[in-house]
Amino acid sequence: MLIRPARRLRGRLRVPGDKSVSHRAAMLAALARGGTTITNFSSSVDCSSTLEVLRRLGVFVERDGATVRVEGAGGDEGGQRFQPPSLELDCGNSGTTMRLLAGVLAAQPFASTLTGDESLSGRPMRRVLEPLGLMGARLSAVDGHAPLRVEGRRPLRSIRYEMPVASAQVKSCVLLAGLGAEGRTEVFEPAAQTRDHTERMLRWFGVEVRTEELSGDGGRVVVSVEGGSRLTARDLTVPGDISSAAFPAAAAALLEGSEVEMEGVGLNPTRAAVLDALRGLGVGLSVEDEGETSNEPTGLIRVRSEGGLTPAAPGANVIRGALVAQLIDELPVLAVVGTAVEGGLEIRDARELRVKESDRITTTVANLRAMGAEVEEFEDGLRVEGPVRLRGARLQSYGDHRIAMAFAVAALAAEGETLIEGAEECVGVSFPEFFPLLESLTER
Numbered sequence: 001m002l003i004r005p006a007r008r009l010r011g012r013l014r015v016p017g018d019k020s021v022s023h024r025a026a027m028l029a030a031l032a033r034g035g036t037t038i039t040n041f042s043s044s045v046d047c048s049s050t051l052e053v054l055r056r057l058g059v060f061v062e063r064d065g066a067t068v069r070v071e072g073a074g075g076d077e078g079g080q081r082f083q084p085p086s087l088e089l090d091c092g093n094s095g096t097t098m099r100l101l102a103g104v105l106a107a108q109p110f111a112s113t114l115t116g117d118e119s120l121s122g123r124p125m126r127r128v129l130e131p132l133g134l135m136g137a138r139l140s141a142v143d144g145h146a147p148l149r150v151e152g153r154r155p156l157r158s159i160r161y162e163m164p165v166a167s168a169q170v171k172s173c174v175l176l177a178g179l180g181a182e183g184r185t186e187v188f189e190p191a192a193q194t195r196d197h198t199e200r201m202l203r204w205f206g207v208e209v210r211t212e213e214l215s216g217d218g219g220r221v222v223v224s225v226e227g228g229s230r231l232t233a234r235d236l237t238v239p240g241d242i243s244s245a246a247f248p249a250a251a252a253a254l255l256e257g258s259e260v261e262m263e264g265v266g267l268n269p270t271r272a273a274v275l276d277a278l279r280g281l282g283v284g285l286s287v288e289d290e291g292e293t294s295n296e297p298t299g300l301i302r303v304r305s306e307g308g309l310t311p312a313a314p315g316a317n318v319i320r321g322a323l324v325a326q327l328i329d330e331l332p333v334l335a336v337v338g339t340a341v342e343g344g345l346e347i348r349d350a351r352e353l354r355v356k357e358s359d360r361i362t363t364t365v366a367n368l369r370a371m372g373a374e375v376e377e378f379e380d381g382l383r384v385e386g387p388v389r390l391r392g393a394r395l396q397s398y399g400d401h402r403i404a405m406a407f408a409v410a411a412l413a414a415e416g417e418t419l420i421e422g423a424e425e426c427v428g429v430s431f432p433e434f435f436p437l438l439e440s441l442t443e444r
Contacts, residue, residue, distance in 0.1 A: 002419050006443065010258060010441060011440060015262055016044070031205075032231035038236055045093065049091050057089070094429075106180070107154055112150055116147075134161070135157050137150060137156060138151040159185055187223050187224070194270060205232060206232040207229045242272060249303045250336060278337070281317060281345065284305060319334065336407070349380055358400035365377045392417045392418040395419065396421050399426050
């Protein structure tokens with residue numbers, strides 16, 4: 001993908017439906033009693049993988065663009081009537097599909113095998129094997145990686161599980177398995193609360209979810225569900241994806257004279273840390289509350305750039321600790337923004353980036369250096385110096401959608417043209433409309 005520099009970005013847009021919410025909406029609709037219509041369903045390839053896996057489990061799924069109809073397989077007292085699959089369940093590139101459905105399948109009375117593409121097959125799955133095994137399911141993998149064979153059991157045993165790594169996917173996996181367990185299943189988060197879309201979506205479908213803060217424990221929480229809880233079908237609308245919105249916001253921040261508005265964006269407090277991070281780096285960003293959409297707060301995000309970014313407070317250009325889990329998808333594009341910030345940007349405690357679609361620490365560092373930035377790489381993060389004017393270069397997407405989009409943003413603010421190998425092929429994983437939407441805002 002060849003990208004030429006831009007003068008500024010101007011316009012109003014609506015980003016596609018949130019990927020994380022769409023996955024969960026489809027899965028819980030499949031577990032519910034009755035039919036659910038989901039509007040503004042994500043256009044991402046990852047979410048299409050979830051729908052296809054549900055079809056292979058005998059769930060009726062009908063799709064018309066961004067509208068999806070799911071006829072739930074839910075039975076009485078939490079029982080599900082999924083059909084044993086005759087084929088392997090191909091999750092494509094979607095770690096969310098594999099990890100969350102492993103929890104659902106652990107409570108089914110049959111065996112199934114979850115597979116994925118080369119990238120997904122390289123990502124760690126032991127983090128879900130351990131708790132599901134403690135609950136009584138039998139799971140096997142290849143050295144902790146997909147393909148993942150799940151031999152379900154019903155009922156499962158309820159557990160009190162201390163997560164060793166902050167992960168919304170692991171938390172969600174255990175909670176979904178807990179629906180098919182005897183008694184109450186509790187998940188203790190290791191740091192500040194990770195994204196809570198699963199809890200909100202469970203409540204939307206009528207399940208009681210307890211979330212309790214552990215007093216005197218640094219904001220840690222315990223989340224729990226009661227086994228046998230019944231889900232009742234209920235139509236819903238998916239809010240706009242804030243992780244997708246982060247890319248046009250970052251591009252506008254880097255280009256003086258830009259003004260971009262994005263409406264209907266999900267503002268879930270466990271996801272909206274990227275807005276605070278951008279403000280902390282000196283980005284002119286405001287939010288107008290629009291209320292709630294299916295238990296998720298939404299709003300209009302406005303970004304204005306007057307050129308030059310100065311941290312709003314001491315330490316605002318250091319991202320570390322519990323905040324990292326809430327920014328994990330946006331860290332590469334924040335590193336790009338860091339090249340324009342007085343004093344640059346440092347990211348630490350982010351080892352989780354090394355086991356994403358690519359090693360996002362190494363790939364971010366490599367592309368930033370190719371564009372002329374001065375970057376130091378750490379085992380758990382990076383430090384980029386700033387401000388520096390990036391220069392166009394030949395870059396790699398590394399088959400990673402967020403790396404491709406982060407450096408498309410960088411290319412708009414660079415001197416000269418930038419070629420990103422494989423960018424168009426991989427952005428569809430999360431944001432197929434990315435390049436056309438970005439071009440619609442661009443003035444040269």
